[in-house]
Amino acid sequence: MIEFHQVFKRYEGGHEALKGVSFELPAGEMAFLTGHSGAGKSTLLKLIALMERPTRGQVILDGQNISKVKDRHIPYHRRKIGMIFQDHRLLFDRTVFDNVALPLIIAGVSDREIPKRVRAALDKVGLLSKEKQLPIQLSGGEQQRVGIARAVVNKPPLLLADEPTGNLDPELSADIMNLFAEFNQVGVSVLIASHDLALIARMRHPVITLKEGRTIRNELAEAAFDE
Amino acid sequence: MSKSNRQNTSYKISFLDRFKMAISLHKKNAANTLLDVLRHPTNSLLTILVLAIALALPTAFYVFSSNAKAISSNWSGGVQMALFLKENVSQEQRAEFIQELSFRPEFKEVVLIPKEQAIEDFKQQSGFGDALDYLDENPLPDSIILTPYENHSGAAMLEKLAQELEQNPVVDLAQLDMAWIQRYQAILEISQKVGTFVSILLAFGVLLIVGNTIRLAILNRRDEIQVIKLVGATDAFIRRPFLYTGFWYGLIAALLAALMVNIVLLLLQQPSSTLAELYNSGFSLMGLAPSQTLTLLAIGAGLGLFGAWFSVSKHLKDIQPT
Numbered sequence: 001m002i003e004f005h006q007v008f009k010r011y012e013g014g015h016e017a018l019k020g021v022s023f024e025l026p027a028g029e030m031a032f033l034t035g036h037s038g039a040g041k042s043t044l045l046k047l048i049a050l051m052e053r054p055t056r057g058q059v060i061l062d063g064q065n066i067s068k069v070k071d072r073h074i075p076y077h078r079r080k081i082g083m084i085f086q087d088h089r090l091l092f093d094r095t096v097f098d099n100v101a102l103p104l105i106i107a108g109v110s111d112r113e114i115p116k117r118v119r120a121a122l123d124k125v126g127l128l129s130k131e132k133q134l135p136i137q138l139s140g141g142e143q144q145r146v147g148i149a150r151a152v153v154n155k156p157p158l159l160l161a162d163e164p165t166g167n168l169d170p171e172l173s174a175d176i177m178n179l180f181a182e183f184n185q186v187g188v189s190v191l192i193a194s195h196d197l198a199l200i201a202r203m204r205h206p207v208i209t210l211k212e213g214r215t216i217r218n219e220l221a222e223a224a225f226d227e
Numbered sequence: 228m229s230k231s232n233r234q235n236t237s238y239k240i241s242f243l244d245r246f247k248m249a250i251s252l253h254k255k256n257a258a259n260t261l262l263d264v265l266r267h268p269t270n271s272l273l274t275i276l277v278l279a280i281a282l283a284l285p286t287a288f289y290v291f292s293s294n295a296k297a298i299s300s301n302w303s304g305g306v307q308m309a310l311f312l313k314e315n316v317s318q319e320q321r322a323e324f325i326q327e328l329s330f331r332p333e334f335k336e337v338v339l340i341p342k343e344q345a346i347e348d349f350k351q352q353s354g355f356g357d358a359l360d361y362l363d364e365n366p367l368p369d370s371i372i373l374t375p376y377e378n379h380s381g382a383a384m385l386e387k388l389a390q391e392l393e394q395n396p397v398v399d400l401a402q403l404d405m406a407w408i409q410r411y412q413a414i415l416e417i418s419q420k421v422g423t424f425v426s427i428l429l430a431f432g433v434l435l436i437v438g439n440t441i442r443l444a445i446l447n448r449r450d451e452i453q454v455i456k457l458v459g460a461t462d463a464f465i466r467r468p469f470l471y472t473g474f475w476y477g478l479i480a481a482l483l484a485a486l487m488v489n490i491v492l493l494l495l496q497q498p499s500s501t502l503a504e505l506y507n508s509g510f511s512l513m514g515l516a517p518s519q520t521l522t523l524l525a526i527g528a529g530l531g532l533f534g535a536w537f538s539v540s541k542h543l544k545d546i547q548p549t
Contacts, residue, residue, distance in 0.1 A: 091454060103459060106461075110248055
């Protein structure tokens with residue numbers, strides 16, 4: 001699903017966020033990306049979503065070298081990826097329903113279809129009863145679930161999450177992670193950046209550990225090696 | 228569920244559905260932005276008023292200058308030329324000359340005013356009356372009043388004609404009283420050029436005002452735009468509501484401008500017809516014709532749309548998700 005080949009990213013101003021990262025996430029796999037803050041986790045996710053471009057190296061998504069994706073095609077690229085953020089990035093002047101419907105409206109799904117799909121997504125994250133509420137009326141865990149519903153409503157083959165449990169207590173965090181695992185079980189590839197090591201350990205999925213822009217441990221490669 | 232049991236993930240969207248949705252999106256954008264403008268009158272009212280005034284000024288100017296042109300075209304239709312004959316011209320020569328003039332293609336009407344009639348008229352109109360009886364002889368010459376056809380009433384043409392007729396041995400003087408019409412037309416021409424220039428400036432003003440309003444709207448919704456870009460919105464999708472907003476601003480302002488101009492015209496209707504009566508003129512104030520109102524609306528909406536377009540293409544690029 002995702003391949004990184006010797007990817008470097010140097011930001012304007014000289015900060016080198018990634019220094020030759022390579023890994024491969026097979027389709028349908030779920031993996032964690034961990035490391036201290038500043039290790040390059042967010043940068044790595046941003047490269048996949050084309051929020052940033054690599055300075056050097058190749059990022060391949062679904063067999064396609066994404067450095068070849070032109071700027072004006074970035075929106076279509078992003079529609080293949082469901083993204084979840086620590087700060088949820090919801091639109092606070094719109095209802096839960098409208099927030100989740102946004103990717104469908106953007107993709108041009110018909111008016112008849114939208115309510116069905118939005119409710120299916122809200123049902124999966126357990127928020128069907130809250131569709132008419134505004135995000136501000138929800139708890140942090142519920143807001144994150146809205147973010148997840150929005151990310152999956154278009155059924156993208158890949159989910160990227162950047163510290164999705166960053167602000168949540170352990171119990172809610174585990175719920176959120178289990179939700180990701182459920183999506184993974186129906187075939188969605190999932191890559192989650194998190195520094196909650198205890199939680200990650202319990203999830204039993206491969207972990208990629210970054211340190212100062214380098215991969216210091218890649219359980220995905222080890223798993224492949226074991227087989 | 229096992230991993231071998233993967234379902235095909237992405238939803239498929241047919242071309243027809245895409246097309247239908249594009250239409251429905253346009254409708255929604257148009258309706259939502261209009262509602263937005265109308266629902267927040269305090270935000271938009273001031274902008275729309277400024278735009279309306281900027282559109283009303285050139286429109287009013289246009290209406291008044293076309294009215295002024297109409298007045299002067301009435302006048303040049305009424306231009307006459309007076310030929311004063313020499314004293315020693317005989318009756319036969321005079322008759323022959325009048326015959327000759329009435330055969331010419333330029334004149335609609337050739338009227339002889341013999342000097343006897345001229346003195347009578349003068350007595351009556353001047354109020355000198357009996358005082359003139361003390362004159363030994365009639366000091367006025369015979370004269371011929373010529374009324375040219377419309378297509379021969381151009382200033383330069385008449386000037387040339389007057390010069391030609393003055394060469395005729397029976398004619399003492401050809402008088403053409405149109406210097407003031409020429410002055411009037413020259414002033415009109417200058418004021419029209421100034422008006423055009425000011426209109427262009429005001430049109431630029433409209434572009435800038437709309438552009439700036441849209442710029443503020445874009446900056447206001449910066450976070451929203453970032454989120455929408457993250458979930459895969461194209462620039463066209465993000466641009467559209469702003470373009471509609473600019474369009475509505477321009478259109479509503481133009482409607483308001485048309486209203487303003489019509490109110491002013493309505494207020495001027497009575498005084499102007501009184502004035503026209505005083506001058507024995509059939510002139511009546513022309514308002515905005517429906518086609519001109521439509522042109523105004525189209526210009527307003529077009530300027531709004533363009534202003535928004537410039538602003539959006541300039542500022543949307545700067546907003547990228549982080």
